[in-house]
Amino acid sequence: MALTIEINHAKTRAKAAAASGQPVMPQAVNGRIRRIKWIVLLLTLSIYYVTPFLRWDRGPNAPDQAVLLDFAHGRLYAFFIEIWPQDLYLVTGLLVLASTSLILTNALAGRLWCGFACPQTVWTDLFLLVEGLIEGDRRQRSKNFGAPLDAERAMQIVAKHAAWILISLATGGTLIFYFTDAPELLRSFAHGDVSATHICGTRAMANITVSPGRSGPVEVLVQLEDGDEKPLVADALSVTLSNPDKGIASVSATAERMGADSWRVRLTAAASGKWSLSLGIDLAKDDRVDIAAPILIE
Structure with a gap:
């Protein structure tokens, strides 16, 4: 005889919060898994923001940027790899291999990709980290919700959204560096x-x-x-x-x-x-x- 116990207190609390109009505020957690996620976040963001500035000597008459999507000359460079337009079938093969690896990883290890290294997960954790540093933990943010807007609260809101905008600009701006010589473009912006x-x-x-x-x-x-x-x-x-x-x-x-x-x-x-x-x-x-x-x- 099978016995099924339905634990619905989470659903009940979620429905009550939705009925009151209070937004969902995640609780910060600690532990081994969370520490691993912080390490993955630091590693993946470092790779994204630093890679355009890495140099790779390819000899004369060739760009020295390690990873460069040089569409103007029809070249894709990745360290010792150089892909020409006629080699795009290799890119297709790599994309198929990456998709297959992702599917197998999720099938064998659950949400290993989505929970740790997916760009949406990484940047969401970064945005939540900034929110927590500026506005406090979940208890403080819940207390702030619906409270009268004073000068301190207004400064917190402005600072949080300003930090989010800076992160967004840095993320979008870094993407541009993959298509041209990053140091030269950065100097031009400066x-x-x-x-x-x-x-x-x-x-x-x-x-x-x-x-x-x-x-x-x-x-x-x-x-x-x-x-x-x-x-x-x-x-x-x-x-x-x-x-x-x-x-x-x-x-x-x-x-x-x-x-x-x-x-x-x-x-x-x-x-x-x-x-x-x-x-x-x-x-x-x-x-x-x-x-x-x-x-x-x-």
Whole structure:
């Protein structure tokens, strides 16, 4: 004779809380499993935020970022692995293998992935950690619910949501670093506004960023490409900023090589407005290519 005992006190409490309009507030727990989850959280977040800044020497004419989704040149780099468009079947195979591994893991070990390493779990734990540090434990947060809004409570709400927004911006911003050279882009952001343009020619093209994107001293970063959008190695590069509409004399300088196809130069944009940025690319002796495009300086 089988005996079934239904334990429904959790359901009863949940229904009572829902009827009162009080939100569900998870209780912080301690123990071995929770410590393992903190370790996994620290490990996975460190991998996500640090990986774009790792360097990997691939030799000349190749990017040195360890993990890079270089869609502009049709390359995917992951340490010693380089995947070209014709190798996408390998990516498909890896995705199928990863999906199969995930299914088997959950079948054999329950919610091992969803409970510990799933991105939703990791960032939810991070957000709850911030909430607990600012607003207190579950008992304090329950006490705060429905209480009159005073200055201290208002500051807690503002601080919590400000921290959440910063985490969100850092998470989204880090994703961008996987698609371009992370240190260079971070330096551009640190300098302030960034103006960008792409110059297209028959023999040469260039991706250009100007930081800060306002009048005054600016730093110009140039990445050269050939007509097939592959890295272009040049002997020398000169950069010219001109704004004849405002009667401003052109300023030119010779760029400093930063990598096989990347260059840097510092100039001064005397006023805001629409400027013309010209590149003089010396491919070899007596072989020079000139390209230009407008760029907006605020």
